[in-house]
Amino acid sequence: MGAQIVLIGAILTVVTAFSTQLLSLAVQPGWMTVLALILAAVAIAWTTVIIWSYMLVRPAASGVPGRALSAALTVALCALVLAPTAYAARLAYVSRDLVQHLFAGNYGPVLAEDPWSGAQRVNFLLIGADSAPNRPGVRTDSMTVASVDTATGATTLLGLPRNLEEVPLPPGPARDRFPYGFTGDGTISSPGLLNEVFQYAENHPEVVPGVPDGQRGPTLLKETVSGVLGIPVRYYAMVDMAGFAAMIDAVGGVRITVTEPIVYGKYREGLLPAGTRVLSGEEALWYGRSRTDSDDYVRMGRQKCLINAVARQADPVTLLNSFEQLASATKRAISTDVPADLLPALVELAEKVRGSRIKSLNFVPPLINTAAPDWRFIRRKTAEALSPAQRKPPPAAASAATPAAPTVDPVTLDKTCG
Structure with missing residues (x-):
């Protein structure tokens, strides 16, 4: 006893x-x-x-x-x-x-004493993939880079729209084929948007030589996004949209503030009323992907809200309670190149992220022109958003009579989160 x-x-x-x-x-x-x-x-x-x-x-x-x-x-x-x-x-x-x-087959040089190799920030490409019977292959309709401060967990989400045109590809065979920017197959079904890069690489092994099937797409997309933003994207995680709903259901739903009613469903059969509520997996999926009465850019904002909400609500107790259902859904829905040896450090980093502020910067109109993007401008705004100066607290006021000047957050915060 x-x-x-x-x-x-x-x-x-x-x-x-x-x-x-x-x-x-x-x-x-x-x-x-x-x-x-x-x-x-x-x-x-x-x-x-x-x-x-x-x-x-x-x-x-x-x-x-x-x-x-x-x-x-x-x-x-x-x-x-x-x-x-x-x-x-x-x-x-x-x-x-x-x-x-x-994580089978995912290996990398991970040191136990310094899993992030001295980097102040680590960048993950988060991909939402979708497919349809009338549209073969995978389209990466949601692309977000989560840039995480390895010391504090402070995170900035950098959103790239799926319809960026003439995206510069990384040096090598891909750049040689598209020296003036990616233009796809030049057909109606492949006009050359950013969300086609993944599947193009899978269909054309010669543009990513030496990389096996299933890895060419994420490899080329990571390198492309790295060049667009001017930061090294180290890892990716891709979630299938259909499996995403099962993952949300596994943890009991996600609490979201819906600022305006959202019509959802292929045939407009559902409505998410305004207000704070717990969304089921299907409702959360349509909250993040619905474009009815809105556009791609509003949808991108809602996707950042959804990522923020999931990150804050996925506490260890909830994960443990629903672990078996979540594991089953995850096996069907997620692919990644994160090394297995990095997982303990990633769990600790995720806990820091959950307790820190998550900011968001979306490269959408009117900030940029998706048909003719200013790549230097995008890289400069990314550098400003991730600048160490932005992570420092504002200086204390000299006295009550002379308050400190107000600080301006350079990162555009999503207004759709409520």
Whole structure:
């Protein structure tokens, strides 16, 4: 009993005080295997104690009813011990399977003492991919770079519209084919927009030589976005739009403030009324993708709101409670090149992001002309938004009589978030 009390106390302490570290262990297959073995040993030990105790204290001559009752109590106690340990072992197995499935083949030089290689910021390309029966291939209709301060978690979302034209491709075979900017196949179905770069690379191996199927698209798109923004994009994560709804449902929905009613559905069969509410997966999907009575740029703003809301509401307890459903949806919906060895550090960074301010800068009209973008202007605005000076707090006022001059945030904050 003393050992059990100590074990329960340790578990409660870890779950409540070290939830982030617990999630870090949950993304390491080796630790998950060890945990499953420990849980199995604990379950076997307690079951043995219960059965042994029953053998020692059972009444010598209690009759059939007495023996049946004591045996039933023993079985119930064994089940009480085995059920939670079996469930925990199941979660350990699911976590191990998810990591091995999602990050299989992803390797990179990750140092435990400095996982970000001394970088002050790390940039992730977040892609929302869509496809349709009448439109073969994948179109990356949502492209956002999340630039994260590795020390504080302060994050700036840089949104690029899907309809950027004549985008400069990186030096090499891709630039040689399109020296004056990407123009696609020159057909009606492929006019040469930014959201076609991914699938073009997959269809034309010669523009990304030496890169296997399934990786050419993200490789070329990362390099292209890096050149457009003037910052190194290190990793990508792509979510399929259909799977995104399942992920939202797995965590119980997402709370969003809808500033104006939004018509959704292919045939305008739904309406999201204005107000703060918890959206289901399907509603969240249409909140982020609906263009009825709006346009691409309004939709981009809502997508940033959605990313912000998910990041703030995805606390460790919620993730653990819905881990199995979330893992199942994630396996179907997400692809990434984040190395498996980076996951513990990424979990800790995600917790910093959840507790920090998330800002957004969308490169949309009237800030830019998508048909003839000023690439130097885009890179300059990106540098200003990520400038270390913008991360410093404003100087304190010299005195109450002479207040400090108001500071101006250079990053355009989304007004659609409410």
